Structure formats: C-alpha cells, structure tokens
Amino acid sequence: MTNNAVVPLHDEQDVVRARQAVRIRMEELKFSLVDQTKMITAASELARNAVIHGGGGQMGIEVLVNGARTGVRLTFEDNGPGIADLALAMTDGWTSGGGLGMGLPGTKRLVNDFHIESAPGQGTRIVIARWK
Amino acid sequence: MERIPILRMGNCLLITIQVDMHDRLALALQDDLTAKIYATGAKGVLIDISALEIVDSFMGRMIANMSAMSTILDAQTIVVGMRPAVAITLVELGLELPGVQTALDVERGMHMLRSSLARKR
Numbered sequence: 315m316t317n318n319a320v321v322p323l324h325d326e327q328d329v330v331r332a333r334q335a336v337r338i339r340m341e342e343l344k345f346s347l348v349d350q351t352k353m354i355t356a357a358s359e360l361a362r363n364a365v366i367h368g369g370g371g372q373m374g375i376e377v378l379v380n381g382a383r384t385g386v387r388l389t390f391e392d393n394g395p396g397i398a399d400l401a402l403a404m405t406d407g408w409t410s411g412g413g414l415g416m417g418l419p420g421t422k423r424l425v426n427d428f429h430i431e432s433a434p435g436q437g438t439r440i441v442i443a444r445w446k
Numbered sequence: 447m448e449r450i451p452i453l454r455m456g457n458c459l460l461i462t463i464q465v466d467m468h469d470r471l472a473l474a475l476q477d478d479l480t481a482k483i484y485a486t487g488a489k490g491v492l493i494d495i496s497a498l499e500i501v502d503s504f505m506g507r508m509i510a511n512m513s514a515m516s517t518i519l520d521a522q523t524i525v526v527g528m529r530p531a532v533a534i535t536l537v538e539l540g541l542e543l544p545g546v547q548t549a550l551d552v553e554r555g556m557h558m559l560r561s562s563l564a565r566k567r
C-alpha cells in the first residue's frame with residue numbers, strides 16, 4: 315500500500331477519479347461505510363471546486379498515523395483566482411453562483427479537520443482530514 | 447457520449463443510475479428525461495439511485511431539479527433506493543432535498559406512483 319498519491323484535477327472525469335482514489339484508500343484502511351461516504355463526498359465537493367472555480371489543480375492523498383489512530387488527509391490546491399472573503403465563503407447559504415451554497419461549510423461538517431488558505435490571485439489550498 | 451438509459455413501463459419512466467456520474471452525464475440525463483416525458487406523456491418517474499455510493503451537492507441539485515422539472519411537466523417523480531450512508535451525508539452537508547419525494551426501493555416507489563396516479567384519475 316503506497317502512502318501518498320496525487321490526483322490531477324483538470325476536468326470532470328478527474329473529479330470521478332478523485333472520488334475513486336479516496337474510496338480505495340478509505341476501504342484499504344477499513345473506515346466505516348459512513349466515514350467513507352462522508353470523506354468521498356467532501357473530496358467530490360472540493361475536487362469540483364478546484365476544477366470549476368480554481369481552473370484546475372490537484373488533490374494529494376496521505377495516510378496519517380497518530381499513535382493508535384489512523385487518518386486520511388486530502389490536500390486540494392489550485393492556482394485559480396482565490397477567495398477574497400474567506401469568512402463569507404464559509405457561511406452557509408453563500409454561493410459564488412450555480413451552487414446551493416452548501417459547498418465549503420457543508421464540506422467542513424463532513425470531516426474532522428478543515429483548513430483553508432486563500433487570497434485573491436494566490437489560488438486556494440484546502441486541507442481536510444478524517445480520523446478513524 | 448455515454449447516456450443513462452430511461453426505460454418506459456406503461457405510463458411511467460424508470461431511470462436506474464448505475465455509474466459514478468460525471469457532471470455532463472448528469473446534465474444530459476436532465477435533458478433526456480424532460481424530452482422523454484414530453485414525447486411519451488409519462489405521468490410518473492422513478493429515479494433509482496441505489497447504486498450511487500455518494501451524492502454530493504451537484505448531484506443532489508440535479509436530482510432535485512429533475513424532480514421539479516418532471517413535476518411541472520405533469521409527471522410525478524419519486525427518488526428511490528438512497529443508501530443510509532448517503533442520507534446521513536446529505537443531511538450533514540445541508541442538502542435535505544426539499545420537495546423531492548422518496549421511497550425506500552423501486553417496488554415501494556412504484557406502488558406510491560400507481561396509487562397516487564389512480565387517485566388523480
């Protein structure tokens with residue numbers, strides 16, 4: 315089992331590939347079905363954001379071991395326009411258009427750790443993790 | 447381009463989504479479904495999502511849209527077969543699919559459609 319992998323995110327097929335890569339890793343680590351479903355859904359949201367709003371990027375997958383706990387960490391990076399107002403983007407119901415406004419705050423609820431860095435012109439980097 | 451098949455059963459349409467849908471496929475299904483309702487005059491639609499391992503906000507919106515579009519084309523739509531883990535995830539995501547009628551499986555969904563269509567007659 316390789317510990318780290320990177321999935322390029324350039325089109326909607328890559329969003330499907332990202333979901334599949336996360337599913338395989340979560341299954342290998344024997345996460346519960348609900349944990350798997352939440353993490354794959356979170357990955358799908360963020361991968362689509364990177365493709366649609368970020369103009370493409372990549373997703374990194376890492377397996378984390380912290381004492382007896384095992385986790386999966388996903389890092390999404392794009393070089394898109396970035397997000398000017400992070401607090402606003404993290405508000406339920408807010409949308410840049412086309413979505414339901416569930417994207418970022420909804421995704422945050424599906425994972426244990428959520429960290430976002432973004433600034434106009436600097437792209438966006440989001441790191442999420444789910445622990446068993 | 448691949449397409450998701452829409453089957454006709456009497457005055458109802460049955461869609462079984464069996465692939466990990468990419469976004470364009472979901473959009474094509476929306477077009478195909480509305481065209482098929484228009485062409486056949488179908489009064490009911492069952493969308494079986496039992497094979498879907500996840501439903502994210504995009505797919506959730508597609509499902510809600512298809513349900514709304516079919517309804518205004520006078521075809522009652524029922525989404526069937528959602529997996530428990532998908533239901534848990536959707537609610538935490540904040541997507542409760544308001545206005546979407548659901549049933550546990552195809553059989554129960556078909557029963558719901560038939561009895562509600564019979565009442566309308």
